[in-house]
Amino acid sequence: GENVEQHPSTLSVQEGDSAVIKCTYSDSASNYFPWYKQELGKRPQLIIDIRSNVGEKKDQRIAVTLNKTAKHFSLHITETQPEDSAVYFCAASKGTDKLIFGTGTRLQVFP
Amino acid sequence: EPEVTQTPSHQVTQMGQEVILRCVPISNHLYFYWYRQILGQKVEFLVSFYNNEISEKSEIFDDQFSVERPDGSNFTLKIRSTKLEDSAMYFCASSLGGGETQYFGPGTRLLVL
Numbered sequence: 167g168e169n170v171e172q173h174p175s176t177l178s179v180q181e182g183d184s185a186v187i188k189c190t191y192s193d194s195a196s197n198y199f200p201w202y203k204q205e206l207g208k209r210p211q212l213i214i215d216i217r218s219n220v221g222e223k224k225d226q227r228i229a230v231t232l233n234k235t236a237k238h239f240s241l242h243i244t245e246t247q248p249e250d251s252a253v254y255f256c257a258a259s260k261g262t263d264k265l266i267f268g269t270g271t272r273l274q275v276f277p
Numbered sequence: 278e279p280e281v282t283q284t285p286s287h288q289v290t291q292m293g294q295e296v297i298l299r300c301v302p303i304s305n306h307l308y309f310y311w312y313r314q315i316l317g318q319k320v321e322f323l324v325s326f327y328n329n330e331i332s333e334k335s336e337i338f339d340d341q342f343s344v345e346r347p348d349g350s351n352f353t354l355k356i357r358s359t360k361l362e363d364s365a366m367y368f369c370a371s372s373l374g375g376g377e378t379q380y381f382g383p384g385t386r387l388l389v390l
Binding site: 255 | 308310312319320321325327332333368372375376378381382384
Protein backbone atom coordinates (compact mmCIF):
# COMPACT_ATOMS: atom_id res chain seq x y z
CA GLY A 167 0.00 0.00 0.00
CA GLU A 168 0.86 3.67 -0.05
CA ASN A 169 3.64 4.89 2.22
CA VAL A 170 4.37 8.56 2.84
CA GLU A 171 7.63 9.74 4.32
CA GLN A 172 8.12 13.25 5.64
CA HIS A 173 11.22 15.27 6.52
CA PRO A 174 12.38 16.89 8.66
CA SER A 175 10.65 15.77 11.85
CA THR A 176 11.43 19.13 13.49
CA LEU A 177 12.26 22.48 11.98
CA SER A 178 13.20 25.68 13.76
CA VAL A 179 13.36 28.98 11.89
CA GLN A 180 13.64 32.63 12.73
CA GLU A 181 10.60 34.78 12.12
CA GLY A 182 10.66 36.07 8.57
CA ASP A 183 12.68 33.15 7.23
CA SER A 184 11.31 30.49 4.90
CA ALA A 185 10.47 26.91 5.86
CA VAL A 186 10.41 23.91 3.57
CA ILE A 187 8.95 20.51 4.41
CA LYS A 188 9.36 17.57 2.05
CA CYS A 189 7.36 14.39 1.51
CA THR A 190 7.79 11.37 -0.71
CA TYR A 191 5.16 8.85 -1.61
CA SER A 192 5.41 5.32 -2.94
CA ASP A 193 2.26 4.71 -4.98
CA SER A 194 2.43 6.31 -8.42
CA ALA A 195 -1.38 6.09 -8.60
CA SER A 196 -1.70 8.72 -5.85
CA ASN A 197 -3.11 11.91 -7.32
CA TYR A 198 -4.18 14.14 -4.44
CA PHE A 199 -1.77 15.67 -1.93
CA PRO A 200 -3.11 17.83 0.90
CA TRP A 201 -1.19 19.52 3.68
CA TYR A 202 -2.69 19.85 7.12
CA LYS A 203 -1.66 22.08 10.01
CA GLN A 204 -2.32 20.79 13.50
CA GLU A 205 -1.97 22.97 16.57
CA LEU A 206 -1.56 21.29 19.93
CA GLY A 207 -4.71 19.40 20.89
CA LYS A 208 -6.63 20.64 17.87
CA ARG A 209 -8.01 19.12 14.70
CA PRO A 210 -5.89 18.90 11.52
CA GLN A 211 -6.81 21.82 9.30
CA LEU A 212 -6.26 21.85 5.57
CA ILE A 213 -3.94 24.65 4.52
CA ILE A 214 -3.30 23.81 0.88
CA ASP A 215 -3.63 20.88 -1.48
CA ILE A 216 -2.48 19.94 -4.95
CA ARG A 217 -3.64 17.45 -7.53
CA SER A 218 -1.42 15.55 -9.89
CA ASN A 219 -2.43 17.55 -12.94
CA VAL A 220 -0.53 20.61 -11.68
CA GLY A 221 3.05 21.09 -10.57
CA GLU A 222 2.71 24.05 -8.24
CA LYS A 223 0.07 25.90 -6.30
CA LYS A 224 0.36 29.04 -4.22
CA ASP A 225 -1.84 30.73 -1.64
CA GLN A 226 -0.33 33.89 -0.17
CA ARG A 227 2.69 32.80 1.90
CA ILE A 228 2.14 29.11 1.33
CA ALA A 229 3.05 27.11 -1.77
CA VAL A 230 3.17 23.45 -2.64
CA THR A 231 5.20 21.84 -5.43
CA LEU A 232 4.75 18.37 -6.86
CA ASN A 233 7.23 16.27 -8.81
CA LYS A 234 5.32 13.25 -10.09
CA THR A 235 8.35 11.66 -11.69
CA ALA A 236 10.29 11.67 -8.45
CA LYS A 237 7.14 11.08 -6.37
CA HIS A 238 7.77 13.92 -3.99
CA PHE A 239 6.00 17.08 -2.97
CA SER A 240 7.00 19.96 -0.76
CA LEU A 241 5.42 22.67 1.35
CA HIS A 242 7.01 26.11 1.28
CA ILE A 243 6.14 28.77 3.83
CA THR A 244 7.65 32.21 3.25
CA GLU A 245 7.96 35.09 5.72
CA THR A 246 7.22 32.78 8.63
CA GLN A 247 5.42 34.15 11.68
CA PRO A 248 5.20 32.79 15.24
CA GLU A 249 1.60 31.73 14.59
CA ASP A 250 2.88 29.36 11.89
CA SER A 251 4.30 27.22 14.73
CA ALA A 252 2.47 23.88 14.65
CA VAL A 253 2.81 20.33 13.41
CA TYR A 254 2.41 20.00 9.65
CA PHE A 255 1.30 16.75 8.03
CA CYS A 256 1.46 15.87 4.37
CA ALA A 257 -0.86 13.22 3.01
CA ALA A 258 -1.47 11.32 -0.20
CA SER A 259 -4.56 9.80 -1.68
CA LYS A 260 -5.46 7.88 -4.80
CA GLY A 261 -8.45 10.11 -5.20
CA THR A 262 -10.93 7.54 -3.97
CA ASP A 263 -11.05 8.15 -0.28
CA LYS A 264 -8.51 7.43 2.45
CA LEU A 265 -5.67 9.79 3.22
CA ILE A 266 -2.28 8.31 4.07
CA PHE A 267 -0.43 10.73 6.30
CA GLY A 268 3.24 11.43 6.74
CA THR A 269 4.83 11.37 10.17
CA GLY A 270 4.59 15.13 10.70
CA THR A 271 6.99 18.06 11.03
CA ARG A 272 7.03 20.18 14.14
CA LEU A 273 7.72 23.73 12.99
CA GLN A 274 8.86 26.31 15.52
CA VAL A 275 9.14 29.93 14.49
CA PHE A 276 11.14 32.03 16.91
CA PRO A 277 10.44 35.77 17.16
CA GLU B 278 -18.77 28.01 7.81
CA PRO B 279 -20.10 24.49 8.52
CA GLU B 280 -17.85 22.21 10.54
CA VAL B 281 -17.67 18.58 11.53
CA THR B 282 -18.58 18.15 15.19
CA GLN B 283 -17.76 15.30 17.55
CA THR B 284 -18.93 14.22 20.99
CA PRO B 285 -17.72 13.65 23.58
CA SER B 286 -14.51 15.66 23.54
CA HIS B 287 -12.99 13.34 26.13
CA GLN B 288 -13.91 9.84 27.25
CA VAL B 289 -12.32 7.72 29.95
CA THR B 290 -13.29 4.06 30.08
CA GLN B 291 -12.22 0.82 31.66
CA MET B 292 -10.56 -1.87 29.59
CA GLY B 293 -13.18 -4.25 28.18
CA GLN B 294 -15.95 -1.65 28.12
CA GLU B 295 -17.80 -0.56 25.01
CA VAL B 296 -17.55 3.03 23.81
CA ILE B 297 -19.44 4.91 21.14
CA LEU B 298 -17.91 7.99 19.59
CA ARG B 299 -20.26 10.30 17.79
CA CYS B 300 -19.78 12.59 14.83
CA VAL B 301 -22.00 14.96 12.89
CA PRO B 302 -20.48 15.41 9.43
CA ILE B 303 -21.01 18.50 7.31
CA SER B 304 -24.61 18.28 6.14
CA ASN B 305 -24.25 17.89 2.37
CA HIS B 306 -21.20 15.62 2.55
CA LEU B 307 -21.49 12.07 1.33
CA TYR B 308 -18.22 10.44 2.43
CA PHE B 309 -17.35 9.85 6.05
CA TYR B 310 -14.16 8.69 7.70
CA TRP B 311 -12.66 7.78 11.02
CA TYR B 312 -8.99 8.29 11.76
CA ARG B 313 -7.04 7.92 14.95
CA GLN B 314 -3.91 9.57 16.28
CA ILE B 315 -1.93 8.03 19.10
CA LEU B 316 -0.27 10.74 21.17
CA GLY B 317 2.71 12.22 19.34
CA GLN B 318 2.23 10.08 16.26
CA LYS B 319 0.77 10.50 12.81
CA VAL B 320 -2.87 10.35 11.87
CA GLU B 321 -3.91 6.83 10.81
CA PHE B 322 -6.85 5.85 8.62
CA LEU B 323 -9.40 3.52 10.18
CA VAL B 324 -12.44 3.32 7.91
CA SER B 325 -14.33 5.10 5.17
CA PHE B 326 -18.09 5.00 4.69
CA TYR B 327 -20.23 5.86 1.71
CA ASN B 328 -23.77 5.09 0.67
CA ASN B 329 -24.49 3.41 4.01
CA GLU B 330 -21.70 0.93 3.81
CA ILE B 331 -18.00 0.63 4.53
CA SER B 332 -16.00 1.38 1.42
CA GLU B 333 -12.58 0.66 2.88
CA LYS B 334 -11.03 -0.26 6.21
CA SER B 335 -7.51 -0.57 7.53
CA GLU B 336 -5.98 -3.47 9.39
CA ILE B 337 -6.49 -1.52 12.61
CA PHE B 338 -10.26 -1.71 12.07
CA ASP B 339 -10.76 -5.25 13.35
CA ASP B 340 -13.91 -7.02 14.57
CA GLN B 341 -13.95 -4.88 17.72
CA PHE B 342 -14.75 -1.82 15.64
CA SER B 343 -17.97 -0.95 13.85
CA VAL B 344 -19.46 2.14 12.25
CA GLU B 345 -23.02 3.19 11.74
CA ARG B 346 -25.03 6.04 10.31
CA PRO B 347 -28.14 5.64 12.45
CA ASP B 348 -29.95 8.64 11.01
CA GLY B 349 -29.45 11.39 8.47
CA SER B 350 -26.96 13.34 10.54
CA ASN B 351 -24.93 11.17 12.90
CA PHE B 352 -22.00 8.89 12.14
CA THR B 353 -20.75 6.70 14.97
CA LEU B 354 -17.71 4.59 15.76
CA LYS B 355 -18.20 1.79 18.25
CA ILE B 356 -15.40 -0.06 19.97
CA ARG B 357 -16.94 -3.18 21.43
CA SER B 358 -14.35 -4.18 24.03
CA THR B 359 -11.73 -1.51 24.52
CA LYS B 360 -8.05 -2.31 25.00
CA LEU B 361 -5.32 -0.16 26.51
CA GLU B 362 -3.84 0.37 23.05
CA ASP B 363 -7.10 1.92 21.84
CA SER B 364 -6.18 5.04 23.80
CA ALA B 365 -5.83 7.76 21.18
CA MET B 366 -7.48 10.82 19.67
CA TYR B 367 -10.21 9.75 17.26
CA PHE B 368 -11.02 12.11 14.43
CA CYS B 369 -14.08 12.00 12.23
CA ALA B 370 -13.84 13.57 8.79
CA SER B 371 -16.21 14.14 5.91
CA SER B 372 -15.95 15.11 2.27
CA LEU B 373 -18.39 16.13 -0.42
CA GLY B 374 -17.16 13.45 -2.78
CA GLY B 375 -14.56 10.74 -3.07
CA GLY B 376 -11.19 12.39 -3.49
CA GLU B 377 -12.48 15.77 -2.38
CA THR B 378 -11.12 17.75 0.54
CA GLN B 379 -11.63 16.02 3.87
CA TYR B 380 -12.67 18.22 6.78
CA PHE B 381 -11.81 16.99 10.24
CA GLY B 382 -13.76 17.24 13.45
CA PRO B 383 -12.19 18.40 16.72
CA GLY B 384 -11.59 14.82 17.89
CA THR B 385 -12.50 12.66 20.85
CA ARG B 386 -9.67 11.86 23.21
CA LEU B 387 -10.21 8.29 24.41
CA LEU B 388 -8.34 7.01 27.43
CA VAL B 389 -8.63 3.33 28.30
CA LEU B 390 -7.57 2.40 31.81
